[in-house]
Every structure is written in C-alpha cells, then in structure tokens.
Amino acid sequence: MGVVMTTPQQGRATEDTWMFPSADGWTFGQVKHLELPFDWELVDGRIAVRGQTKxxxxxxxxxxxxxxxxxxxxxxxxxxxxxxxxxxxxxxxxxxxxxxxxxxxxxxxxxxxxxxxxxxxxxxxxxxxxxxxxxxxxxxxxxxxxxxxxxxxxxxxxxxxxxxxxxxxxxxxxxxxxxxxxxxxxxxxxxxxxxxxxxxxxxx
Missing domain, CATH: 3.90.1570.10 (tt1808, chain A)
Structure with missing residues (x-):
C-alpha cells in the first residue's frame, strides 16, 4: 500500500494568522473569538474588512x-x-x-x-x-x-x-x-x- 499524505486541519485563527486561511477557508467557529482593530464579515471563508461609514x-x-x-x-x-x-x-x-x-x-x-x-x-x-x-x-x-x-x-x-x-x-x-x-x-x-x-x- 502507498503512503497517504495528509495535512493537519487548520486550527483557530489568531490575530497574526487571520489573513492566511487554508484553501478551504475559515469557519465561524475558527474566527469568532478574534479581537481585530476593525469590523469584519466572513465571506466564503475569508475575513472581509468592513470600511468606515460617513x-x-x-x-x-x-x-x-x-x-x-x-x-x-x-x-x-x-x-x-x-x-x-x-x-x-x-x-x-x-x-x-x-x-x-x-x-x-x-x-x-x-x-x-x-x-x-x-x-x-x-x-x-x-x-x-x-x-x-x-x-x-x-x-x-x-x-x-x-x-x-x-x-x-x-x-x-x-x-x-x-x-x-x-x-x-x-x-x-x-x-x-x-x-x-x-x-x-x-x-x-x-x-x-x-x-x-x-x-x-x-x-x-
């Protein structure tokens, strides 16, 4: 039998890693705890910054x-x-x-x-x-x-x-x-x- 290569599942995002999701993207459970200096939404597994409003x-x-x-x-x-x-x-x-x-x-x-x-x-x-x-x-x-x-x-x-x-x-x-x-x-x-x-x- 051949060796099956796997990659570990990505854990929770941190304030240093949130901008680097895996190919599958973040889930809400992985990012909801983040304390970021801006408001954000999760779009297809990527954190999207919500801009300032007038x-x-x-x-x-x-x-x-x-x-x-x-x-x-x-x-x-x-x-x-x-x-x-x-x-x-x-x-x-x-x-x-x-x-x-x-x-x-x-x-x-x-x-x-x-x-x-x-x-x-x-x-x-x-x-x-x-x-x-x-x-x-x-x-x-x-x-x-x-x-x-x-x-x-x-x-x-x-x-x-x-x-x-x-x-x-x-x-x-x-x-x-x-x-x-x-x-x-x-x-x-x-x-x-x-x-x-x-x-x-x-x-x-």
Whole structure:
C-alpha cells in the first residue's frame, strides 16, 4: 500500500494568522473569538474588512431602525449591525434586519440564522457599492429572504430607497411592482405597514 499524505486541519485563527486561511477557508467557529482593530464579515471563508461609514449613512441606518421598530408588528424584531449566519463560512452584518425571533434563545444567540430574516436593509457607502448592490442581494435572495431595501444617495444627493421582493422560483429579487423606488416618502405594506418621510431619515 502507498503512503497517504495528509495535512493537519487548520486550527483557530489568531490575530497574526487571520489573513492566511487554508484553501478551504475559515469557519465561524475558527474566527469568532478574534479581537481585530476593525469590523469584519466572513465571506466564503475569508475575513472581509468592513470600511468606515460617513455620518449620513449612520444617521439613515439608525433612523430606519427607529422607524421600523416603531412600526413593527408581531412577531418581528428589529436590530442593527447584527451578524447573520448564512452558513458556517458566510457571516454578514446588514445595516438593519427584521427577523422572526420565535424559537431563538437570545441568551445564547451569536448570529441570527438567515432563514429567520423577513427584511434586510443596506445603506450604500462609497466603499461597499458592489457588495450592497450585487453580492449581498444575490446572497440573501438565494437564501429566500422575502424583502430587501437598498438606500443610497441619487445624483442630486437625495436619499432614495429601492424596494425589492423575492421571486421564490428564481431566488432573485425584483423591484416592488407598485413602488420600486421611494423618494419623498417610503410607504409599503411589507413585511408590515410603514410610512417614513425622507426628511425624517436624513434631515438634509
């Protein structure tokens, strides 16, 4: 019999080795303990740095959180900057999520399971355009998250919120039929009724 060569399984990442994953990539269990000097997500087993955001981005994110929290219907909960577990090698932190908390143990919960999400909200920053417009919507649609909102500044530097619904057959998003883009007001019935003035979100 020939000798079978094996390589030892890569252990936990450290602050010195996180940038050198194995060919198979890191898992959440291997990196969740890291204390890094930046915020990060896990993308296909690689740690991806989350860039700094500007004041307007944080204001819109926080005020969307407040508006969604005020309007939310049972059984939903709303939270910002919470990690979402798509799978063991893909951990994302959307700006805001609406999710079903039933059967989740909040005392033990590390990341919200993607199957619990009802809505993902992303506010586009200059350093995250491709992620927020392409990669993340495709990822969440593939995992059957029903609704997706994308907020960004238009050419006139005014806030626009793009609303998308899931096509369950193709697992892709399509613009909401009656209101694909919200300008002066964000008004929708899904995942629960809500009405938000743009000026209340940005104040400029």
């Amino acid at each position: 004041f307007w981005h944080n204001r819109v994110r926080n005020r969307l959180l407040i508006a969604l929290e005020a309007a939310r219907a049972e059984p939903y909960e709303v939270v910002t900057e919470q990690c979402v577990m798509v799978d063991d090698q893909n951990i994302n932190k959307p700006d805001v999520i609406v999710f079903d908390p039933r059967k989740l143990n909040f005392l033990e919960l590390e990341c919200v399971p993607v199957e619990k999400l009802a809505l993902v909200v992303e506010v586009v920053s200059p350093g995250s355009r491709q992620d927020d417009r392409v990669r993340k919507p495709a990822l969440f649609a593939a995992n059957k998250v029903p609704y997706h909102w994308r907020g960004e500044l238009d050419r006139d530097q005014k806030l626009a919120v793009h609303e998308y619904w899931l096509n369950a057959d193709t697992r892709s998003y399509f613009p909401a039929p009656s209101h694909p883009v919200h300008h002066d007001k964000l008004v929708t019935e899904l995942p629960f009724p809500i009405e938000i003035d743009r000026d209340a979100l940005v104040g400029f």
